[in-house]
Amino acid sequence: MKNIRAEPIYLSPPHLGGTEADYVGEAFRDNWIAPVGPHIKSFEEEMAAYCGIKRAVALSSGTAAIHLALHVLGIGKGDRVYCSTLTFVASANPILYQQAEPVFIDSDSKTWNMSPEVLERALKFDAARGKLPKACIVVNLYGQSADMKPIIQLCRKYGVYIIEDAAESLGAVYQSSFSGTLGDIGVFSFNGNKIITTSGGGMLVTERTDWADQAVYLATQAKEAAEHYEHTQYGYNYRMSNISAGIGRGQLRVLNRRVNEKRTVYQRYAESGLPFSYMPEASYGKATRWLTAALLPENVLPVPFIQKLRGERIEARRVWKPLHMQPLFKHADSFLHESSIAEKLFHRGICLPSGTAMTASIQQEVISIMEEYFQQSNPQEAVVF
Numbered sequence: 001m002k003n004i005r006a007e008p009i010y011l012s013p014p015h016l017g018g019t020e021a022d023y024v025g026e027a028f029r030d031n032w033i034a035p036v037g038p039h040i041k042s043f044e045e046e047m048a049a050y051c052g053i054k055r056a057v058a059l060s061s062g063t064a065a066i067h068l069a070l071h072v073l074g075i076g077k078g079d080r081v082y083c084s085t086l087t088f089v090a091s092a093n094p095i096l097y098q099q100a101e102p103v104f105i106d107s108d109s110k111t112w113n114m115s116p117e118v119l120e121r122a123l124k125f126d127a128a129r130g131k132l133p134k135a136c137i138v139v140n141l142y143g144q145s146a147d148m149k150p151i152i153q154l155c156r157k158y159g160v161y162i163i164e165d166a167a168e169s170l171g172a173v174y175q176s177s178f179s180g181t182l183g184d185i186g187v188f189s190f191n192g193n194k195i196i197t198t199s200g201g202g203m204l205v206t207e208r209t210d211w212a213d214q215a216v217y218l219a220t221q222a223k224e225a226a227e228h229y230e231h232t233q234y235g236y237n238y239r240m241s242n243i244s245a246g247i248g249r250g251q252l253r254v255l256n257r258r259v260n261e262k263r264t265v266y267q268r269y270a271e272s273g274l275p276f277s278y279m280p281e282a283s284y285g286k287a288t289r290w291l292t293a294a295l296l297p298e299n300v301l302p303v304p305f306i307q308k309l310r311g312e313r314i315e316a317r318r319v320w321k322p323l324h325m326q327p328l329f330k331h332a333d334s335f336l337h338e339s340s341i342a343e344k345l346f347h348r349g350i351c352l353p354s355g356t357a358m359t360a361s362i363q364q365e366v367i368s369i370m371e372e373y374f375q376q377s378n379p380q381e382a383v384v385f
């Protein structure tokens, strides 16, 4: 196929809504070029209202939000923290920052998210040997919520806090609640590849005013209320800037539109007849399809497939390598299915270009290039677990 495109096709590039520059212009005009200013408060209030939660705290990244969540919940040296294994390393790095002990939990084949069945087994086992975790980081992968009801029931039963890593699932719904609002603390990311972006940033959300206030305090170097600089504990420089918050306010206005566009991108792939087996959408909610993720047919390997697309200046990525397989976590405990689902998803999984500004004709070009590749490799049936 003749390539007439001027630009590469990225996995999930930023997509501005049109009003961001107005908010940023306001910040410039009023000289609020700092990690304080009116956009921060407004962005927090608008996010809290959107999600239907009491408090939202704007931070410099999603990773910072996970770190502060652990800190606020009192997770420290030697505490065990469960975490979904199929995720980006940023979900678990903050466990290490706190010198706590990560423990990884396998995926469920129906949702690709944390398996409630494996979680139950882990909690029973750890309860019996007196090694229960203090918290569980539940990741909502690729725009889909984990099955939170059984997960919450289990964690309540064993007295374990839930941190919902909703970095990838802003705008997704679980039953009648927004993803990210079901745990004790929820976390969003506004990194450049997310469904909405502030160029870089994150948000911590919670119903607990004291936790939100504590997060703000820790994010601003733990300054005590005094006329001089008084500190009783160490803090961090984790606050979002007023300029980033201005971008976020503009982006939030188009979030619902972006969710529909992401779902349309997925729909076009699904209707194309390509021999993929897509990440299933669970009946308990509505996924955003932040990334269209799928499994390749048995005889098509992810690496040559990605390389072929790269040769056409199209970006695709493998599904996350499970954290229990990472050298970084080689000493960590993990609880897996007899044959790990997360490992299978990693070996066969692929994330397809999912930009919301991608037109139908550009996406058709992507699909045609993939069709050509599959014709040459004579694919077998898509993999289904």
Ligand SMILES: Cc1ncc(COP(=O)(O)O)c(C=O)c1O
Residues within 6 Å of the ligand: 060, 061, 062, 063, 064, 087, 088, 090, 091, 139, 165, 167, 168, 188, 189, 190, 191, 200, 201, 202
């Ligand atoms: C699942 C998950 N958790 C956490 C993060 C960290 O967010 P940030 O890049 O804003 O630090 C990301 C993305 O970057 C992510 O995909």
